[in-house]
Amino acid sequence: MQGSNLDRLLQIMAKLRDPKDGCPWDRAQDFKSIVPFTLEEAYEVADAIERSAWDELPDELGDLLFQVVFYCQLGQEQGRFNFEEVTGRICDKLTHRHPHVFGELKGISSEQIKANWEQLKADERADKDLHSVLDNIPKSLPALSRAVKIQKRAARVGFDWNNTADVVAKIHEEVNEVLAEVDNVANPEQARVQDEMGDLLFAVVNLARHLGVEPEQALRQGNDKFERRFRQVEHLAENSGRAMTDHSLDELEAYWQQAKSQETK
Numbered sequence: 001m002q003g004s005n006l007d008r009l010l011q012i013m014a015k016l017r018d019p020k021d022g023c024p025w026d027r028a029q030d031f032k033s034i035v036p037f038t039l040e041e042a043y044e045v046a047d048a049i050e051r052s053a054w055d056e057l058p059d060e061l062g063d064l065l066f067q068v069v070f071y072c073q074l075g076q077e078q079g080r081f082n083f084e085e086v087t088g089r090i091c092d093k094l095t096h097r098h099p100h101v102f103g104e105l106k107g108i109s110s111e112q113i114k115a116n117w118e119q120l121k122a123d124e125r126a127d128k129d130l131h132s133v134l135d136n137i138p139k140s141l142p143a144l145s146r147a148v149k150i151q152k153r154a155a156r157v158g159f160d161w162n163n164t165a166d167v168v169a170k171i172h173e174e175v176n177e178v179l180a181e182v183d184n185v186a187n188p189e190q191a192r193v194q195d196e197m198g199d200l201l202f203a204v205v206n207l208a209r210h211l212g213v214e215p216e217q218a219l220r221q222g223n224d225k226f227e228r229r230f231r232q233v234e235h236l237a238e239n240s241g242r243a244m245t246d247h248s249l250d251e252l253e254a255y256w257q258q259a260k261s262q263e264t265k
Contacts, residue, residue: 009065009066009069010069010072010073010083013066013069013070013072013073014073017073017074017077026070029070029074030074031071031074034067034070034071035140037067038064038067041060041063041064041066041067042064044060044063044064045057045060045061045063045064046217046220047060048060050217050220050221068086069083072086096120097117097120097121099116100112100113100116118156133153133154133156133157134150134153134154137149137150137153142216143201144201144205144215144216144219145215145216147201147202147205147206147215148205148208148209148214148215148216151205151206151209152209161206161210164207164210164211167203167206167207167210168207170203170206171200171203171204171207173203174196174199174200174203175200177196177199177200178193178196178197178200180196181193181196228263229256229259229260229263230256232255232258232259232262233252233255233256233259236255236258236259237252237255
C-alpha cells in the first residue's frame with residue numbers, strides 16, 4: 001500500500017506538470033519559485049509537532065513530501081535527476097554514515113560513533129573539494145540556525161570557548177559595544193549599531209549552543225509566550241473599561257505580572 005501511494009503521488013505530480021492537461025499554476029513553477037513554499041511547509045511541520053497536533057502532522061508531512069516530489073519532477077523534466085536518484089543518494093549516505101549499524105563497526109561506543117561520523121563528513125567534504133570547514137553552509141537558512149551551523153563547524157577544529165563563563169563574558173562584551181555605539185555618539189550610525197547587534201545576537205546563539213538549546217526553537221517559544229501573555233494583558237485592560245493606550249506603563253506591567261502569575265498556578 002505504501003509503495004502504491006508513493007507511485008500514485010509521483011503520477012499525480014507528473015499529471016500536474018503535463019504540458020497539455022496539467023495545472024497552469026504548477027506548470028508555471030520552477031526550482032526557485034517553489035522554495036518559499038518548501039520553507040513554509042517545513043515550518044508548518046515544526047509547528048504541528050510543537051503543538052502536539054498529531055492529527056494534523058500526517059497532512060503537514062504530506063505537504064512537505066510533495067515539495068520534494070515537485071523538485072524531483074522538475075529535475076526529471078530537465079534531465080538533471082529524478083526521484084529514484086534522490087532516494088538512492090540518501091540511502092547511500094545513511095548506510096555510509098552508519099557503519100556501526102550497516103557495516104563492520106558494530107558495538108562501538110557513543111563517543112566513537114560521533115568521532116567516526118565527523119571523520120566521514122570530513123572525508124565527504126574533501127571529496128567535494130571544499131576547502132574551508134565553513135563551506136557549503138546554505139545562506140538561505142534562518143539566521144539563527146545558520147549561526148549554530150557556523151559555530152559547530154568552527155568548534156570541530158577547536159575554535160570554541162572552553163566553558164560557559166567565557167561565553168557569557170563575551171555576551172557582556174558585545175552588549176557594552178552596542179551601548180558604546182548608541183550612548184557615546186551624538187548621532188549613532190545605524191549601520192554600526194546593526195553590526196554590533198549582529199555580534200551580540202551571534203554571541204547569544206553561542207550561549208544557547210553551549211547550553212544544548214536550539215535557538216530557533218527557543219525564540220519561537222519565547223514569541224509564543226509573549227503573545228500569550230500580551231493577549232491576557234489586552235483582556236485585562238479591556239475589562240478595566242479603559243483603552244490600553246490610556247493605561248500607564250506601570251499599570252500595564254501590573255497586568256503583565258498578573259498574566260504571568262496565572263500561568264504558574
